Amino acid sequence: MRLCLRLMFAALGLLALPVQAAPPPLALEGWEYRWGDSPPGPDGSPAWLTEASGWQAIDFPSNPPGRQGQQHAWFRTTLPDGEWRDPVLYITSIDLIGQLYLDGELLYQYGEFDADGRGDFAGWPWHMVELPEDFADRTLHLRIFSYYTDIGLWGEVQLMDRIDGLNGVIQGSAKALAVGAFCLLLAVLALLFALLGEQRRGFIGIALFASASGLMLLAEAPARQLLLERALWWDTLRAASYFTLPVAMGLLLAHWLEGTAARWMRWLWRLHLAYLAGALTLVQAGAISLSLTFPAFDALLAITLPLMLLLALWQASRLGMEQRLVVASFVLFAPLLLVDMLVAHGFVSWRSIPLSSGALGFALAIAGISLWDYRRTQQRLAELNRSLERQVAERTAELDRMVETLEGYSYQDALTGLKNRRYFDELLAHESRRADREREPLSLVLMDLDHFKQVNDRHGHEAGDQVLRQFATLLQAHFRDSDVVCRLGGEEFVALLPGADPADAAARAAAVTRAVGQHVFLWGDKPLESVTLSCGVASYPAHTAEPLALVGLADHALYCAKRSGRNHSVTWSPDAEGDDSRVAALG
Structure with missing residues (x-):
């Protein structure tokens, strides 16, 4: 934990002005794969580390064709040459556990393998694998075990300087951390409105959605590992908050819709609530792996989320202005959630989805509409609203001061462009x-x-x-x-x-x-x-x-x-x- 904090504060100095690295991060190419697990060689090490035949080309070390229930796969490539001063291999995620060998020697292992080459899910952290200085032109082998829907690596696999990797982690987390923190603040304020006012169900829905969105964004931010190196704990928090999103969305829409649409919406969010409670209970009891709860949930969400959209659009023409705005904000956010789900399971090539912006926009839209409706009958909340504005202003000023401080840590001379x-x-x-x-x-x-x-x-x-x-x-x-x-x-x-x-x-x-x-x-x-x-x-x-x-x-x-x-x-x-x-x- 102490080491993580030191790395975090070192990398924070690079948030405002990143260090210019030469060469830049480089994605690995020239991958090959083969299904199954290697038998041991004469010396006890995997025989496939020295076998040249049996390999097939693949663009990226993930989900080779013809899996047919296979749970073991090997990948290999040759590391390119480069002038990195502190070279590391950055991997966004491994599905599910793996070993990395460099020229036949074990370089890195994530997860525990038993005698049969199997193991349990240990979480989805990013990995920064330290490389020796003479890594160029040496063969990198990956041994992967996965009972998940995906097998192999996920996201980015790049060679880079360690400082560039830490810089990327901080920069890649800044927006999610800021939006997540704001969503949590919004959740607290919505809960206060629910306690003070009459429209409690609407504000409880806002508080539930904002807290679930905020916790999910914090649990998915790469910087989480710099705060606490407990990948499985973070993924459990991520699952709980992710599975809560449709519950909160259904609760909000049921509050604003009427008649048959409202009744169906209540059934849908209650179905997701039952899944949330059942899945996490089974995980805690050790009956199922946490990783397997995600594809089952996504399959359920792929059915219920379009139904929620149809129910919302079905009554749109009969709704008032405020209710239409609620439906419109949901129509904008729901597709982002679906696309993010498709990317996670490899149906769409890996890319960054602005889910944090969508979650923030939906939360702010619902909150704004509810405040607009609430203020007409609850004028006494005006002071609390001004308090919120002061808090936002103070946090913005604090952020501005932090940015000014971080700018002083630049490694570059502003006048000449040289290093300082x-x-x-x-x-x-x-x-x-x-x-x-x-x-x-x-x-x-x-x-x-x-x-x-x-x-x-x-x-x-x-x-x-x-x-x-x-x-x-x-x-x-x-x-x-x-x-x-x-x-x-x-x-x-x-x-x-x-x-x-x-x-x-x-x-x-x-x-x-x-x-x-x-x-x-x-x-x-x-x-x-x-x-x-x-x-x-x-x-x-x-x-x-x-x-x-x-x-x-x-x-x-x-x-x-x-x-x-x-x-x-x-x-x-x-x-x-x-x-x-x-x-x-x-x-």
Whole structure:
């Protein structure tokens, strides 16, 4: 739980401005499958991990053709190459349990397999599988067991940086969490109206629908795992709230409809209430799996929801204005619920359905209509309505303050588009550990524009900003894709060069120094006076046994470059500490 909270707060810093990752997340392709479960090989591991024959191509590792009651399936693909710094495999969901093997070695397991290769449903969380650095061109095998209607993976299966995965989880949850929280607030207020007023049944229906919608959205939001890593608990909450939706909708429509339509609507919501109670009772008693209650419920909903629509439309012409608005809001929300159900069971290709917007719209429409009708006879609730507006305003202001706070955590320099000092500090620590662990060279070039203050003094700060932006573009063109260029502040920049020895780093520093001296910087259409650059170069392990010391060494070399005339680069020498005359210069 403590680890989840740390991950959550780390990822929240990326909500406003996501980290730019190179390369971006990549969906896996080239899948193959085969039905059944692998027999053990001579060494006890699954024999299919080494068998090349018997596999068939498939676009996505889910629901291969010809299942015919099969509960075991294997999938495989070859992982592509990429430059991810902290690579993970992100999987939206597994139906139902599975094992992941990389080149024959067990990499990840979700759920418990018995001796027969079977297991129980453990929930539908997302998975972020850590990959080794040498994952490229290695074979990934998936062993899946499922007695559910679907078998395999569901949603997205992508290679990405871990930080991009966490960022996606937070961004993908923001709307659902906000709408869910608002629905729960609406449920509390509707319950208060039910306790204070006469039209209790209508407001109880609103409270039931809003609470069910809010809890369902919270239980489905990917960020739930960052709050509590109990997938089965979340899916039980999701089932209870999801199964309650038609009960609440039927209760609301029965309140607004009349005659035969109202009586049939009551029968329908009572049928769903019986299913809700029976299904959850059987699950808690261990008689059935929670996963199997979803397809049975969806089959029931596929029949009752169109019936609810027909009953509502049947009386639409005889209803009053308020009742017609209730029917219209239901007609808009019900198809979203049906499409979401079709996507969940693979009848429609995976896509994001704006169910949260539909639930919020339906809840707000019903609440607005009920308040409109209620206010005509219950003027004493006006103060409570103003209280609601104040609470919404306060929450909006709080959200605005949170967004402003999160914007301060950006890893990007707003002026130049380069990475900023915060990103550089974290990257240096990471690359230092990697270089020390793998005994690979790591070089650092510290750069400072000479007499930059004169540009600001003569032409103004806007001209200075333009020079900094042009200089940033020039830096990006002169360093390798694997090099990272950051702006530390003012006119001071730094480049971190993984794998570069002192000669390579010095050559690149000299090249960029010459390029700056030859470049014509413009302010609008007007060329500015010549701008020059001074550089300090330091390298691990040639100059120091501690990679984190590179900044201080490069700064010392830059100081020497400034003292010795500027407009050139200086490489730090082990003999130069305290003696500037013994520093070797390039350029």
